[in-house]
Amino acid sequence: MDIVLRNNLILITTNFDTLNAPWMVEFLNHHTRGMLFLPKAVLVFRNESLIEIREQFLHKLSAHHAQVHDFNHHFFLRSMLKYGSQPIKIELDKVQEAENIKVNLYAYDKNTVLISLEKPNAWVVNYMRSQLEVYVERGTDVxxxxxxxxxxxxxxxxKTLNKRHIxxxxxxxxxxxxxxxKLYSDFANFSFGDLVKENAIxxxxxxxxxxxxxxxxxxxxxxxxxxKLTKVYHPDKVYHEAPHMVEHYTNKFQLLQEAYEALRIVS
Incomplete structure (x- = not known):
């Protein structure tokens, strides 16, 4: 494990065993709403209502880090606590072979969907919760x-289901x-047919x-x-910003035009 204190975040690089340690999972479970899932990392934002839990986590993190590297952790802990308002990025130190997780989707009707895992997986469930929390009626670990x-x-x-790699x-x-x-029964004029053959959809x-x-x-x-979206992402709104921002808005604007033209033909 390595920990780097940057101006804008605390960067933790570790292996998957530590990522699944009980004290790590407990901390992340409390911060489901404030997590952003990246390709091989998790970014946890500060939550004012969870300050005490965050400090407890930093104590455990510092102690674990000191044990791994064989040094006294109290000085390092004081340094970490100074970064208490910064996001915490937890990154895997190496890319492991992807493990397949099967998730079944079932629509009771057009208003309610059941998402169920074949076996418990806290990371996939946390991802789902982080994206759908406001719409989740109830849930378990699977x-x-x-x-x-x-x-x-x-x-x-x-949008949540489009992301397949966590x-x-x-x-x-x-x-x-x-x-x-069932899910889109409101759209009677839209033909779904056999989903296995629906490449167009x-x-x-x-x-x-x-x-x-x-x-x-x-x-x-x-x-x-x-x-609405073309007004938000029109390149003219950011012409004075950095080149990468202008490029981002330009690409988004072009994608919106492409999507609208394609769906006008389909519909």
Whole structure:
């Protein structure tokens, strides 16, 4: 394990065994709402209501770090506590072979979805919670029941499911042929057919996600979202910013145009 104190964060580089240590998992479970999952890391933001838990975690982290490197941890702990307001980034020190995690999706109806894991996995569940927390009705260590009764919730669910790689886990989603038709029963004019053969839907799903609309959204909904997002991401808004920011806005603006044109033809 290595710990680097930077101006803007505490960077912890460690192996997967330490990432799954009880004291580490306990800390992360408390911060589900304030976690950002990166390709091989987790970024945990400060939560004012969890200051005491954060300090306890830093004490345990410092003690573990000192034990690994064989030094007295009290001086190092004082240094870490000075960074108490900064985010904590926990990064894997090496990329491990991806482990497949099977997740089943079941739609009770157009308003409620059950997400269930074949076996317990705190990281995948925490990822789901971090993305869907406001819509989660109830859950266990292997399942979540999600309220998707409005379009924003459905769009959020689609965005969550689009991410398949969490740390070194590769998520494999399964669902029956009635899943999509139940979930999007409001869109009677949208034909789903046999999901196994629906390559076109897989392609267009990306466009719906870009426009932040549920699959099969009406022309009016697509147009409204397109106009709103193009105002937000118009390159002229950031022409005075750094080149990488201008490039980001330009690429996003072009993607919005591409998605809207593609879905206008489909719909």
């Amino acid at each position: 399942s979540l029941v999600v309220d998707v009764s409005d379009y924003k919730a459905k769009a959020r669910l689609e 740390l070194h886990y590769q998520i494999q989603y399964t669902y029956d042929n009635k899943f999509m038709s 897989d392609v267009n799903k990306h466009f719906y996600t870009i426009l932040e609309c549920p699959i099969g959204a009406s022309q009016d909904a697509l147009k409204k979202s397109y106009k």
